Amino acid sequence: MSLSMPSRRLVRGAASPATATALQSLTLHPPSQSRPLSTTTPQKWFWSKKDSSSSPTNLKDAITTGTATARKSLISKLQSRSEAPAIFEDEVAPQQIAVEAKEEAALSGENPPDQGPLTASQKRAQPKTFTRLGGSLVKEALARSVNPDPQARIRWERKMAIRQVTNGTDAYSVEPRLSRIARTERVLKSKSPWLPTSVKKLVHLARQIQGKNVEDALVQMKYSKKKMAAEVTTQLKIARDLAIVERGMGLGNSKEGGDKTTPKMEIQRKDGKWMTVGDQTKMYIAEAWVNKGPLRARNPDYRARGRMFLKDSPSTSLSVVLKEHKTLVREHQEREYRKKKQGPWVHLPDRPITAQRAHYSW
Structure with missing residues (x-):
């Protein structure tokens, strides 16, 4: 039997020396030792170092440095359902971790841990399933994102x-x-880069070449006194070359037998002019227009009385649409068909008489 009351209180309340002597045998501490005032153990701090001889507090150290019996009991305890076995997966199931690491390496395209470094050809041969940013390249994942x-x-x-x-x-x-x-029918649309001129100046050249054959337009620009006529000539040549190379325009009516002679026909254009068409693959400028571009610069314009204005340097582009004479023939035939379909013209409309009355209405 032991008392939970401190011995000092019992000694103070003792009435005789005999009672005090009897109570000294019941004290928790022996007479030779003095009881500390604080119940906590003193801790070394600031200049003290950790004692290496102390018992390991880390579970990993306990598993690696402890006895075989303690290690087995701790592992079995951690593997139970009441505890968390995922913390020590690398120590408990090393074979399973190795298999998962190999599968991850195969998916990410990295070297597997149990093999040596791969050569450049082997790396190229491996299918890539992830992008640099971590996106999936799997067919099913791409299908879900592209085709919801x-x-x-x-x-x-x-x-x-x-x-x-x-x-x-x-x-x-x-x-x-x-x-x-x-x-x-073949069509080519070409747009020039921004030219150092204004819309007011370039639009006159665009109207001059519109509706003409490419050769005739080049002749007009050759003898023009305008400064931008040289740029228009260059852009027309570029558009003509692109039409020949990319679309096969302007190559002539070559048949399998080698007969390049085609019958000529008279057609009337939309503006009312008549023309003779021999080679229907000959190119002409169907449309030509200009576009206003960004300002190139702003320069000072000094005027009288100390005044100054700003001059804007504009930029403009030229766009052309090249077509073949086959389009002109088709448009002429469509206009003629519409004329014949209309029937004869009459002065008064031929409509049925309705709402007749017995008396005059005027």
């Missing part, structure tokens, strides 16, 4: 395929006019 609704895309592609086959193979279907024109 696969069924709707399948329905749309089916609809477009049916429409194309119907318009192209059905004997009773009619090809749209714009589709037929885009399939049978």
Whole structure:
């Protein structure tokens, strides 16, 4: 039996020396030792170092430095469901960690831990599944981001395929006019860089070459006194060369038998002028216009009485559309067809008589 009351209080309340002698045998501390005032153990700080002989407090150190029996009991305790086994996965299941590391290395394209460094050819041969920023290159992941609704895309592609086959193979279907024109006629649109001139100056040259053949327009610009005529000549030559190389325009009516002679025909243009068309692949300038560009600079303009204004240096570009004479022939035939379809002209409209009355209405 032991008392929980401090011995000093018992000694103070003792009535006789005999009682004090009996109580001294019941004290918690022996008589030779003095009880400290504080109940906490003194700690070394600031200049003291950690004692290496103390017992390991880290669980990892306990597993590696402890006895075999303690290590096995601790591992079995950590592997139980009540504890968290994921903290010591690298010590408990090293084989499983190695397999997962190998799979991660294969996905990221890095070297596996159990193999040596890969050569350049082996690295190129490995499929890349991630981008530099960590995006996935897997086909399924890309499909989800690019095609969020696969069924709707399948329905749309089916609809477009049916429409194309119907318009192209059905004997009773009619090809749209714009589709037929885009399939049978060649067009090239060319735009020049920003030229150091104004719209007011360049628009006159654009109107001068509009509707002319490319050769005739080059002759007009050759003998023009305008400063920008040389730039217009350069841009026309560039557009002509692009049309020949990229679209195959202006190469002549060459047939399989080698016969390049084509019958000439008289056509009337939209402006009312008549012209003779021999080679329908000959190029002409169908459209020509100018665009206002950014300001190149602002220079001071000194005037009288100490005044100063700012001069803006503008920039302008020239755009041209080149087509073949085949387009002129088609437009002439369409106009003639519309004229014939209208029928004879009558002075009074030929409409039925309605609302007849028995008396005059005037």
